[in-house]
Amino acid sequence: MAASRYLRILLVASGLSRGSNDGQPVAESFGPSLEVAQGRAPQIFNAVHDAMRQWGESLHHNGMSFFLATVPEGVILHHGNNNEESPREPDWLAYEVEHAEGFARGGFGGPGGGPGRGPPGKPPAHYLRSDNLHGQVELGSIERAQEPMIHEVVDERPLEEVKGGWLHTYRVVRPLRYLYVDGMSGGKTSMGTLDSQDYLLRGTKEAFEDLREEGDQVHSPPPPPGGGGGGPMNERARAVELCALCKDWNLSGIVRMEAGFEIIQCDFSDGLEQLHVSQRPPSNGGRGPGRGGSIGNFEFLRGLSERYYDIGSARTFIDYSSMTSAFFFPVNLTNPDPARPDLPRLSNTTDAELLAIQARLNQTILDRISDPIRTVDWRDVTDLIVGRYADRIRYMVEKTHAVSQIADEIDFLLTAIIDFSGKDRDQTSAAIDRCANFYLHGVNPVTESDELIRAAIHAVTSEICTKLFDVRALVTGESNHDADASSTLPRAVAILTSLMTYLDWTRFKRCGSCEVHEVCFVPMWPMGTKKDYDSPRCVNASSQNDHGGGYWGGFGRPGHGPGDGKGGRGEI
């Protein structure tokens, strides 16, 4: 009980509180179903499509799904801290060297530093406004920690304290299995980016312990709220608890994403070989070691943008057939923040529902852990579908001036799947059926997750094909005797616009190609503004600093509503 109460205090303190709802059991029929998957088809489609992609996960940042992930042998990972030694506790690994380098500072903790060891150092230039990263700042000091974020940080510590930190490089020596938590799951916000970890993984873990111990003493008392947990929104406590779960599952840790992909590595002696550890130069006035100023910021962004659509070089394989998602279950995911109905939350689910979802996750992991990696590559399937339709639909909505232009485009898309022989009794519905199944013939579902994903993808393609045939009827005059009437174009565009809203593909927000001195910028915790979220655009090294931050809110400070955007200064 103590643990559960502790968790509640913690969640209240971090702005993640929700109504107490203990004791309501779930109905026996509660579980994943094809109907629910069809009802949440676009969300499931997008969760699959966005997996391990900095772009999609940044926009659909409240992840509701988990996947088993494998990092193959030979992958190089990085860790930065203030210490020549490899961490002996759960700590962070970065996929990109500059991400780890940002934490390789004297006295500084991060993905991986030893949080709480020594005075907090200043962040590197590219994390100028984010010295509240992993494990660095305690909950109570978040306010203070944000103070220096607005202006260029000038390090005022005496020189001897400003020694360079250490950069550790590791090579993976055997395939390592992880749990991938999707969305901006490394983003320490109260907008919902931590829901799946804190409500589902940690909350139910506590609840399981409670059930197991039936009121007995909890073995080791948890640290006091807002204190020893360490790190923004108790990042250290989160890592430790998630690693306790990983131990049960025989997983090496958790793959997450913030501005960059990272791993919570539970044991640095598990499958990692240290290649080298090197000391960074002494810090120069608070700028990133040897790479300060706006160039450093900008080049950090450029590196991130390189991972928008692919982590690269087959560095991580996702087992889509192991997908476990709150989207599969009949739970209320409505965001209590009326300003963001687009973002799902787990804050209105009951403990019993969370337990049921975690039980399925547990079972899925046990079932899949020894199976071959990647039974069905569902992300490839979604890529084919998005690739065929996204730009064409957007073109019709945004760039056409005449009905004939839409008619030509629709004709191109649909003629291939219509049988003109007269064999089909109902030519249109037979064609819609063929169209909806077009990219699904080649895949054979193996697991229940596969069946649910398939149902979701089929629901999405059915919607696309149905709407395209509706537009076809309109522009060819089948359902509209005066296809050239001035109302036809806006009616067709309205159908396609509502289709875009339904699909909610992050591809619709791509910038188009930027110049070589520019990067398409989207908010990535802790950077960015609401405007950047609504309409990502190309930025250059000087314009990136023009706009304010604040998209990610006030880091869960009590008294701040979810995602109210106040107090956060998340610009680069």
Ligand SMILES: *[C@@H]1O[C@H](CO)[C@@H](O)[C@H](O)[C@H]1NC(C)=O
């Ligand atoms: C845990 O995983 C390792 C490496 O994949 C494997 O060698 C070991 O047998 C597993 N342990 C259990 C208890 O399944």
Ligand SMILES: *[C@@H]1O[C@H](CO)[C@@H](O)[C@H](O)[C@H]1NC(C)=O
């Ligand atoms: C679902 O959750 C929202 C937000 O918390 C709440 O307003 C709504 O009443 C809930 N719906 C049901 C059916 O419980």
Ligand SMILES: *[C@@H]1O[C@H](CO)[C@@H](O)[C@H](O)[C@H]1NC(C)=O
């Ligand atoms: C869900 O939200 C409604 C309306 O805000 C509230 O009455 C109810 O207690 C919430 N349920 C849970 C389980 O949090």
Ligand SMILES: *[C@@H]1O[C@H](CO)[C@@H](O)[C@H](O)[C@H]1NC(C)=O
């Ligand atoms: C997972 O399931 C196994 C087998 O049913 C059970 O022993 C274990 O306690 C479960 N673990 C969690 C964290 O739910």
Ligand SMILES: *[C@@H]1O[C@H](CO)[C@@H](O)[C@H](O)[C@H]1NC(C)=O
């Ligand atoms: C950077 O972008 C800003 C805003 O678009 C523009 O005014 C400025 O000229 C650009 N600077 C360079 C060096 O391209």
